[in-house]
Amino acid sequence: MPQNAGLQQIALQLIESIRDTVHRACGPTVSCTDITNLATRLALMHFGGRGYQVPLGRFDSRGPATEEQVGILPGPDDSVESIAQTFYQRGNFDLLDVVALSGAHTIGRASCDSFKNRKGENAEFVGKLRRNCSSPLPMPQDLDIQTPHTFDNKYYENLLEHKGVLNSDMALVHHSDTIKMVREFARNEDWFLTKFSEAMQKMAHLEGEGHPTLGEIRHNCFKINGNNGDTAAQGFAVSA
Ligand code: HEM
DSSP states (O other): OOSSOOSOHHHHHHHHHHHHHHHHHHOSOSOHHHHHHHHHHHHHHHTTOOOOOOOOSOOBOSSOOOHHHHTTSOOTTOOHHHHHHHHHHHSSOOHHHHHHHHGGGGSOEEOHHHHTTOOOSOHHHHHHHHHHHHSSSOOOEESSSSOTTSOSSHHHHHHHTTOOSSHHHHGGGSSTTHHHHHHHHHHOHHHHHHHHHHHHHHHHTOOOSSOGGGOBOOSSTTSOTTOOSOOOSSOOOOOO
């Protein structure tokens, strides 16, 4: 499994069950891509984030994402340079977008595999993470240790206190350009919420690998159309 396995299976299943409901009511008229995009925005707003414009009428790629495609996601021990490259290769993102998007870790949790190599100067906090990982039943760790269920700027405050969970989170305070953005987002929540929504809007409009009109609407988000075989082990991909 790649270091960052992407959306949890339970989230993928939720998208598929929404697709099933919509297709039963209206036929195969809405793509997994559109449903994923709309559900992402709704989840963000549910936790207190701001809305943004989502394109509708996009097609799906032919099949679910392969393990290789999921492996392109940035990993928990990646440097700022490497994370930035991943985003730059996909679309018109700049470093401020990358720092803002990292703020998504104001919600959600990570498993031990993602932070067992956490380095850093806050010995007490790192010790706590390590003790959790060496216990017989390690618990998933909130990525925002202050307000894990609210979409706010506390993630950046945590980073400044060296209480980021992933090495990739902490990398943002060890880089001379990104530390300034972290400080500004920690100081000005309104600016963070605005920049995050703008970056998500860019993400929602990213083009897939094929031509926009060459895709199709998948009849099951986990499968290639016409294939009734096994459900794919990995998630499903963005639009064509
Ligand atoms: C900047 C580079 C990023 C890296 C290196 C990264 C890495 C990770 C890792 C390793 C996890 C924990 C996975 C686990 O242990 O189960 C995680 C969780 C999460 N990430 Fe990221 N991520 C990045 C950017 C993003 C972006 C751009 C978003 C969304 C806009 C995002 C949203 C999330 C969420 C919501 C979770 C929690 C998932 C859950 O609770 O199931 N991440 N990320």
